[in-house]
Amino acid sequence: MNLSIFFEPLNEDVFAHLKNPRTLGAYIERFESKFPDWRGADIALIGINETRGRSTEATDLPEQTDEQTPARAVRKKLYSLFKGAGRCQLVDLGNLRPGITLEDTNLRLKEIVEVLISHNTIPVLIGGSHDLEYGQYLGYEHLDRAVNMVTVDSSLDMTEESTAPANKKQLRQILMHEPNYLFSLSQIGYQSYLVEPEVMGTLEKLNFEAYRVGEVRRNLPEMEPVIRMADLLTIDISAIRHQDAPAYEPANPFGLTGEEACQLCWYAGQNDALTSFGIYEYDPALDPREVTAMTIATMIWYFVEGFYNRKNELNFSDKQFTKYAVAFNDGPDRMVFYKNRNSEKWWLEVEPLSADKGKRIVPCSYEDYLNAIKGEIPNRWILAQARIG
Structure with a gap:
């Protein structure tokens, strides 16, 4: 064009x-x-x-x-x-x-x-x-x-x-x-x-x-x-x-x-x-x-x-990511986080409410991970799941 x-x-x-x-x-x-x-x-x-x-x-x-x-x-x-x-x-x-x-x-x-x-x-x-x-x-x-x-x-x-x-x-x-x-x-x-x-x-x-x-x-x-x-x-x-x-x-x-x-x-x-x-x-x-x-x-x-400082870090199966699973007594059985070891940025895996929808991995912060460890469901997870449906 x-x-x-x-x-x-x-x-x-x-x-x-x-x-x-x-x-x-x-x-x-x-x-x-x-x-x-x-x-x-x-x-x-x-x-x-x-x-x-x-x-x-x-x-x-x-x-x-x-x-x-x-x-x-x-x-x-x-x-x-x-x-x-x-x-x-x-x-x-x-x-x-x-x-x-x-x-x-x-x-x-x-x-x-x-x-x-x-x-x-x-x-x-x-x-x-x-x-x-x-x-x-x-x-x-x-x-x-x-x-x-x-x-x-x-x-x-x-x-x-x-x-x-x-x-x-x-x-x-x-x-x-x-x-x-x-x-x-x-x-x-x-x-x-x-x-x-x-x-x-x-x-x-x-x-x-x-x-x-x-x-x-x-x-x-x-x-x-x-x-x-x-x-x-x-x-x-x-x-x-x-x-x-x-x-x-x-x-x-x-x-x-x-x-x-x-x-x-x-x-x-x-x-x-x-x-x-x-x-x-x-x-x-x-x-x-x-x-x-x-x-x-x-x-x-x-x-x-x-x-020009991008890290190209969207491949979550890459070895640069560490995967963390947090268990809950109620709500979701567990919540999965990813941390990039190079950039130290965090991501959160969100399961859909409907079986015909796929899960999404959305950005989050270390504070979200700390809240999850305390048993608190991060607001980002709640909003993302509601949007996925």
């Missing part, structure tokens, strides 16, 4: 300052005059300037140049960061050409994500409104299997109000989409006073997980197994406190720190199963000192570094 028809080339001026051959920008093949060979790349950067999802008005997308796109400011910062150790096979495909309608843009995004993940290239989507995660999710429809999604956001975008903008109801679109291929949805960093109780009730009925920002900050390592579950991850920049990322509306003084956001991106990069990553809602007009651009660039840097 000729992906170049979907993209605008980049303005060469943004790279004029790149003099140091040891920076990340020196290792990224980008779309200036010639479209890069993305098939040999591990990660593909994609700039998005589709913002109609923020408004309830059905207006045309205003004409904007590369200088005005969210990804331009991020690229300037990202390309100036020093490359980490090890190899680096990245391409920058340029900026996505928006469709005539918002729906057209989502369909274009679907095609792009589908093609890239089919060739084992991870798309990293930069900019645009958060409703575009729907197009990112649609890119998994061809896989003919259930997928796991994690979103980092200060609110849950599941409103039923017909007058609400698209970026406040895309999670409902995903849940209602047919065919339904969503196995799990986990929300990280929500703030209770920004979420309707009915929305939280819907999430609980579906046996999905949600973690308040306070829970995340108290025990950030517990988010690693949550993210390790994901096939796709999206981040709404409003999940980060205004001091560290001021370029979004409405301003929010509370949320994750920039460091915590980078740690989550490191977890995402290390996840062997994750195949697409999107950072949304950055508005460069609200970022005159480019603080948010630097925060996002650093988050992407940590994602890339995490990717």
